[in-house]
Amino acid sequence: MSQTEKTTFRSTILGSARIGPDRELKKATEGYWHGRVDRAGLESVARKLRAQNWTALRDAGLDSVPVNTFSFYDQVLDTAVMLGALPPRFAHIADDRDRYFAAARGDDDVPPLEMTKWFDTNYHYLVPEIDEQTRFTLDSRKVLGELTEALALGIPARPVVIGPITFLLLSKSTDGVAPLDRIEELVPLYRELLAELATAGAEWVQLDEPALVGDRAEAEIDAAARVYRSLAAAEVRPSILVASYFGHLGAALPALAGSGVEGLSVDLTAVVAPELPQLGDTLLVAGVVDGRNVWRTDLDAALATLRALPGTVAVSSSCSLLHVPYSLVPETGLDPALRSWLAFGAEKVDEVVVLARALAAGDGAVAEQLAASRAAAELRRGDPRLREPSVRARVAALGEEAATRAPAEERAVMQARAIPLPTLPTTTIGSFPQTPRIRAARAQLRSGEIDQAEYDRRMREEIAEVVALQERLGLDVLVHGEPERNDMVQYFAELLDGFAATAAGWVQSYGTRCVRPPILFGDVRRTSAMTVDWIGYAQSLTDKPVKGMLTGPVTILAWSFVRDDQSLADTAAQVALAIRDETVDLEAAGIQVIQVDEPALRELLPLRAADQQAYLDWAVHAFRLATAGVREETAVHTHLCYSEFGDVIGSIDRLDADVTSIEAARSRMEVLDDLNAVGFARGVGPGVYDIHSPRIPGRDEIVRSLKLALKAVPAERVWVNPDCGLKTRTAEEVEASLTNMVAAAAEVRAGL
Numbered sequence: 001m002s003q004t005e006k007t008t009f010r011s012t013i014l015g016s017a018r019i020g021p022d023r024e025l026k027k028a029t030e031g032y033w034h035g036r037v038d039r040a041g042l043e044s045v046a047r048k049l050r051a052q053n054w055t056a057l058r059d060a061g062l063d064s065v066p067v068n069t070f071s072f073y074d075q076v077l078d079t080a081v082m083l084g085a086l087p088p089r090f091a092h093i094a095d096d097r098d099r100y101f102a103a104a105r106g107d108d109d110v111p112p113l114e115m116t117k118w119f120d121t122n123y124h125y126l127v128p129e130i131d132e133q134t135r136f137t138l139d140s141r142k143v144l145g146e147l148t149e150a151l152a153l154g155i156p157a158r159p160v161v162i163g164p165i166t167f168l169l170l171s172k173s174t175d176g177v178a179p180l181d182r183i184e185e186l187v188p189l190y191r192e193l194l195a196e197l198a199t200a201g202a203e204w205v206q207l208d209e210p211a212l213v214g215d216r217a218e219a220e221i222d223a224a225a226r227v228y229r230s231l232a233a234a235e236v237r238p239s240i241l242v243a244s245y246f247g248h249l250g251a252a253l254p255a256l257a258g259s260g261v262e263g264l265s266v267d268l269t270a271v272v273a274p275e276l277p278q279l280g281d282t283l284l285v286a287g288v289v290d291g292r293n294v295w296r297t298d299l300d301a302a303l304a305t306l307r308a309l310p311g312t313v314a315v316s317s318s319c320s321l322l323h324v325p326y327s328l329v330p331e332t333g334l335d336p337a338l339r340s341w342l343a344f345g346a347e348k349v350d351e352v353v354v355l356a357r358a359l360a361a362g363d364g365a366v367a368e369q370l371a372a373s374r375a376a377a378e379l380r381r382g383d384p385r386l387r388e389p390s391v392r393a394r395v396a397a398l399g400e401e402a403a404t405r406a407p408a409e410e411r412a413v414m415q416a417r418a419i420p421l422p423t424l425p426t427t428t429i430g431s432f433p434q435t436p437r438i439r440a441a442r443a444q445l446r447s448g449e450i451d452q453a454e455y456d457r458r459m460r461e462e463i464a465e466v467v468a469l470q471e472r473l474g475l476d477v478l479v480h481g482e483p484e485r486n487d488m489v490q491y492f493a494e495l496l497d498g499f500a501a502t503a504a505g506w507v508q509s510y511g512t513r514c515v516r517p518p519i520l521f522g523d524v525r526r527t528s529a530m531t532v533d534w535i536g537y538a539q540s541l542t543d544k545p546v547k548g549m550l551t552g553p554v555t556i557l558a559w560s561f562v563r564d565d566q567s568l569a570d571t572a573a574q575v576a577l578a579i580r581d582e583t584v585d586l587e588a589a590g591i592q593v594i595q596v597d598e599p600a601l602r603e604l605l606p607l608r609a610a611d612q613q614a615y616l617d618w619a620v621h622a623f624r625l626a627t628a629g630v631r632e633e634t635a636v637h638t639h640l641c642y643s644e645f646g647d648v649i650g651s652i653d654r655l656d657a658d659v660t661s662i663e664a665a666r667s668r669m670e671v672l673d674d675l676n677a678v679g680f681a682r683g684v685g686p687g688v689y690d691i692h693s694p695r696i697p698g699r700d701e702i703v704r705s706l707k708l709a710l711k712a713v714p715a716e717r718v719w720v721n722p723d724c725g726l727k728t729r730t731a732e733e734v735e736a737s738l739t740n741m742v743a744a745a746a747e748v749r750a751g752l
């Protein structure tokens with residue numbers, strides 16, 4: 001049978017969430033790690049979630065259902081396991097599942113794989129390490145297992161696997177050989193995999209190649225064309241869908257289209273739709289339902305796009321639905337108007353099905369759904385919360401001076417006088433452990449078991465404990481510990497006008513960690529101080545300076561679902577003004593050091609170089625607008641993490657913060673050389689140990705990190721701090737790690 005005679009499909013999504021509508025997988029996995037759930041219990045939760053998910057997708061009307069998008073931790077780690085590419089340091093762990101979790105999280109003896117952002121999303125993947133010790137071998141058990149499980153349930157299953165080009169482009173080399181140079185070793189493994197999948201009954205396979213939507217060298221595109229020609233030439237294989245998402249394929253599109261694969265998915269939700277060439281027999285899987293935001297699709301516009309496409313078309317989400325919450329059904333507390341403008345995962349699947357039906361049978365077949373879509377759009381356009389005159393007037397009146405402080409060198413002198421500190425001052429990044437006790441208090445407040453006054457009293461108790469601990473440890477600049485924050489973005493969103501919070505809108509951020517991104521739907525305004533009581537209270541307990549802690553405008557946008565009816569730059573300016581008002585209030589309450597976190601600065605960087613400068617300009621402007629309202633004596637700190645910073649290093653300098661704490665431990669302080677290269681001459685706190693692992697760093701290890709840092713930066717500018725906040729660690733880990741950190745700083749200081 002030729003490939004084109006095989007079955008085809010008309011409606012699908014590129015992947016789905018897996019953590020469970022009620023975070024069942026998170027709970028089971030954490031239970032397994034802590035010995036509360038056994039292996040069988042964990043596997044049974046996983047199997048049930050997969051079955052529920054596939055059945056719901058099929059019953060909603062999709063005629064091709066993605067499988068193997070389930071993961072116990074991360075799909076890139078799954079692919080590394082599938083290709084036999086786990087580093088040998090995990091080989092001593094005999095049990096497959098425990099070896100997998102060790103690679104994800106580390107254990108007492110071995111550090112985990114590095115974790116980094118999945119393209120420009122708030123999902124994080126584990127970075128495969130490829131070197132001369134890597135011997136690729138195929139282990140197809142997971143994907144075959146999911147396929148078999150789904151077929152047994154009568155699901156029209158389409159296994160999804162990360163493609164070989166993307167796998168290697170996301171990997172890091174530890175021996176100087178570019179991972180992509182090993183592509184020829186992977187091709188036979190993928191051919192073998194295709195044969196196994198076909199034999200097991202797969203009619204289609206989806207190979208994800210999102211790395212091809214970035215700026216890619218000609219050699220990389222040539223490699224992709226060569227690889228897919230070779231895979232397409234395999235005798236025994238399912239039809240191949242190459243999936244692209246998060247942007248446009250550009251030059252990679254004709255290369256893939258000409259390779260002989262049967263299907264190509266394209267993201268049609270970006271601002272400028274790509275010019276699509278005639279694709280002949282290739283099935284065009286059109287991503288018209290945005291998989292990354294929560295706004296209801298304009299069905300008329302989507303249909304117009306679909307009808308203008310060449311060739312045979314299937315309707316799809318633009319990317320996996322991993323990035324949006326499961327369903328609007330539990331969101332009964334949302335304002336009904338706002339709710340009618342939204343579509344979460346389940347509703348997006350319905351939209352795909354409606355669009356496919358309209359394409360096949362005409363608009364009349366879905367007249368009711370089209371009318372509802374139009375009515376929601378109309379309601380949204382007319383809502384007064386989208387245009388708040390006072391906010392608009394304030395933004396319009398801003399001049400350049402609003403984003404400008406005195407020169408940094410002058411500020412440094414004034415701040416040294418106002419805030420006396422030792423050389424190599426020690427501090428932390430803000431959060432202390434979010435203990436079960438803290439979370440339980442918040443759950444009790446929500447359920448009405450305790451009132452606001454009791455909740456406040458308990459949070460003050462937590463703050464007092466954290467302040468006392470920091471004094472005992474001998475830290476120099478203290479923090480209040482952020483106990484009152486459910487999340488560093490959601491906390492602010494719940495207090496600002498223009499945002500809505502969800503009840504159950506959980507989205508996986510990494511592993512078992514989830515976030516509930518707020519929905520930024522209207523004009524943003526601060527109506528009262530958000531942090532001053534907590535931070536002012538902490539300052540009242542100590543003579544040491546307490547660092548005020550805020551989240552920056554870019555990060556608030558990055559970790560929210562943001563309105564799509566105006567530019568991000570305009571929305572960022574509104575958020576920046578709200579944060580600016582808070583800095584001014586903190587200063588008036590006696591806070592001399594204010595940290596405005598921007599861990600997501602790098603995350604929002606557009607994937608294509610041509611779009612990056614415009615983003616960096618508005619992002620830097622928003623940060624400066626948020627931080628330039630305070631006096632020159634007030635030290636503005638910022639914190640960056642979770643990224644490779646190479647592409648934004650110049651912009652870190654332009655933020656004009658007095659001190660920048662930055663993730664550095666895992667990259668062996670290389671970021672400091674990058675900062676030097678752009679003439680960065682401000683305070684810097686290179687993270688001296690990695691907080692993502694439960695490992696307690698030894699004092700000698702931290703001394704070594706610090707000495708490495710001092711080779712790059714003079715001691716007068718260096719701060720000593722962990723890589724990131726301590727919220728995910730236990731109290732014991734934090735106390736032990738910070739004891740070693742303070743001791744290491746003292747040792748190095750004494751030797752200066």
Ligand SMILES: CN1c2c(nc(N)[nH]c2=O)NC[C@@H]1CNc1ccc(C(=O)N[C@@H](CCC(=O)N[C@@H](CCC(=O)N[C@@H](CCC(=O)O)C(=O)O)C(=O)O)C(=O)O)cc1
Nearest residue numbers: 122439440442443486487488489509512513514515559728
């Ligand atoms: C710094 N990071 C962040 C990112 N994005 C954010 N929006 N926020 C971030 O901090 N992206 C990059 C990184 C990713 N890192 C993390 C780190 C840690 C988490 C995390 O721990 N998430 C928690 C959920 C946090 C939260 O919202 N907590 C709420 C609700 C807690 C809860 O589950 N409550 C229970 C009942 C209470 C109980 O008894 O435990 C319930 O509702 O069932 C709160 O504290 O009130 C997680 O558990 O996954 C995320 C990203």
Ligand SMILES: N[C@@H](CCS)C(=O)O
Nearest residue numbers: 429430431597599725
């Ligand atoms: N202040 C925050 C920053 C995390 S990126 C924290 O300490 O958790």
Ligand SMILES: [Zn+2]
Nearest residue numbers: 599641724725
């Ligand atoms: Zn951080």
